[in-house]
Amino acid sequence: MWSRRIWSEVHDQVPRDGFLRACQKHCRATREAIKRNGGWTDPEVQELRSFFKRYDLDGSGRVTKNELIQLVEDVVPELAKERSKRPQLLALLREADQEATGSLDFAAFLKLLGLFSAFKDKERLRKEQQAIQETGFTNQEVAESRELFLNSLGDSQDLGFDEFRAMIHGITPLNDTRTKQLEEIFAEVCKQPEADFPNFLVLLRKLLDLDFASIKDKTSGPLQK
Incomplete structure (x- = not known):
């Protein structure tokens, strides 16, 4: 309205x-x-044409099997690296390439990217639900944690260690030793340079369980259950 x-x-x-x-x-x-356009707006299609050309290395108008390998590694690395997810990857590729040509024209390319996007959304939801169950946070605590996470982000959609450290340092001062310990915890939980929201929930739970730098005495809301 x-x-x-x-x-x-x-x-x-x-x-x-x-x-x-x-x-x-x-x-x-x-x-x-x-x-x-198979789920894409016209402006998005124009951007994706340029993206398509990055993988159509021979200029044939199709992304071939060898070129597809790089596409998968760039767009859905979790499918490319985890052997257990290979059947899912093959199923998505078959759905996009229904004629079984082994290569994709632009229309099939758009469809595959849409399938990848749906897969990533589903994985994010699954991972978030798993993190909520593992941490035992209430719905209110999850909502407050999400707000804290979003307010701490920089230019990325995920949280880098420097941003995470700055947030924790604002709650309980960190010296060099504590910073090193926090960095080790961050690396252990995230296993990548940045933390997504499920990682963030697990990090908060771990800091609380460890009472890292006496954080329980200095927090309330999403950082104290």
């Missing part, structure tokens, strides 16, 4: 009925484009 303030700002410039019709037309066009 448009607020009275917003409507008053546009009222003198665009007739109401015309404005609403334009919005409806735009929504229909966007839905049609997404349906036509």
